[in-house]
Amino acid sequence: MDSTIVILAICDGISYAALVFLVSVGLSLIFGVLRIVNVAHGSLYAYGAYMAATLSLLVAPISPWLTFPALLVASVLVGAIVGGLMERFLLRPVYHLEEVLQLLITFAVFMIMDNLQRMIWGVQPIFAAEPVKLLPNISILGVNYTSYQVLLLPLVAVITLFGLRYFLRYTLAGSIIMAVTEDREAATAIGIDARRVFLITFIIGASLAALGGALASPTTSLVPGMGTDMIVLSFAVAATAGLGQIEGAAVTALMIGLARAFIIYIQPELEVLVPYLIMMLVLLIRPMGLFGVNRVRKI
């Protein structure tokens, strides 16, 4: 295997890992706090991508540089509106029901969003590669790669990782979220509005998924089904890391991203298999995930 391919694979792996990390950390955060596996998470990713493409195409004639803020605006819009409405009106009424039913509500939302997506944006592939073209290509040991993918994406992922860490550990709002996660009843007893915490957490998690989609939109063509594949992948990453583990999700995303990138150059048919094989192996040996903590089982 020559060095060019190794470098290409590493670049592919890193930029892919950055996107996967953003989506799966959102999923993990929502699960950590709300104890719900959000099946519609992949749809939020897809909506983020489509919304970003729509906004980009809208603002690009004014100034192509406006497409960068457009990506951010799109993800916040999707996260706050779709995520907010979903938590407030669909999830809040079912928190008292069985977990199966909560999971199925998000499955229903997935079905609805998937259908609406095709109605709104159609089934033809959409391209909006403006942001990638604006940033220069860089050369790494003689291999050319877009700096958007190999610098900007990882940068956003790292900022998100440390931002989240800081937010959860060193700010009041973050501490409140941690308190509700740890012991909802005790937190409510000291006057914390757990319902608001759930809403805010869900919006943050949904925005992260949408951000992943928005950042992915310039690098790929948008097609129906992009969210359907992403959801299982982010499940795999979140579960391999241990649900609720933020740093773990970063390491796992990198691991799975690199493994996948190398497999593509060696044995492309096995590409889709890699994340699931890794997940299976890890869960069989450590069911709580690589970085998860073993919880005492409640009797």
Next chain:
Amino acid sequence: MSGRLVSRLIIAAAIVVAAVLPIILPSWATLTTLILAKGIVVLGIIILLQAGQVSFGHAMFFGVGAYTIAFWGRYVGPGDLLLFLLLGPLIAMAFGLLIGLFVVRYREIFFGMLNLAFSMVMWSLLEKLYAFTNGADGIRVARPTLAGIAFTPEAFQYVLLYLTLGLVLVVSYGVQRYLDSPLGHMLRAIKGNETRLEYLGVSARKILLIGYVISAFLGGLGGVLVATAQQIATPEFAYWTKSGEFVFIAILGGIANAAGAFAGAAVFETVRFFASAQLANAWQLILGVVLIVIIMFAPNGLIGLRNRRKAQAEVRP
């Protein structure tokens, strides 16, 4: 009239409708077969739900059943439906035993996730090993003979329908007996209180494994029937959205007994059939809304609706 008698009358009426309606409306024959076949798969989901476990990857056994007959047609040659009906479920059962040995050690979200992972591995293999599986196009399934007799397409859809109906009656009875047996009660105890079950000297894993293998068998059986009715097997059969669909149908119908599976499948497939005919591509949207309404207002499913009315009637003097 006692509630039990009413229930039996409703079930008898449903069987008669399933048997007679397609004769009056021939276009319903295949639809009815699909409803019944999917109901059989959902029975398997209901078994696992008794133990409080949701498999978000059960479509893999459905896929195993379908591909058993697809591969047979591709590599062995023409076959007989009776053989397929034996072979498909048995191979699915073997898969179920193998995978089950791993997954029954886990509960709740991990159980669901591992099942999901296994099913996604199977899906990607079916889709990527193009040389063997034709990839996403799937493999066409030729119309099999039945006990050596070849039928015309028109006759065959009725043969398949009545065969499926017969199988439905047999497996529903079997599953109901199983759920009412001590084994079934122990299965429910896993949901209720697994620790106590273990204190009684029962291995919860073994109990769950038995349920898992039975549900894999049912998944395989449904897969053979659907592949025969639709004359094709595609990787889609094993995709996670298919698994979600089965869980959806189970919740829609209600998980208290076997009848729920078929009530749910009937509503699901009928809504899909008409919505996709009338409203072009909005059927997923409609089903999603139906699911949300059911969960919010009738979390025990359609069968639960009836039981609730019954319970209210009994309270009244």
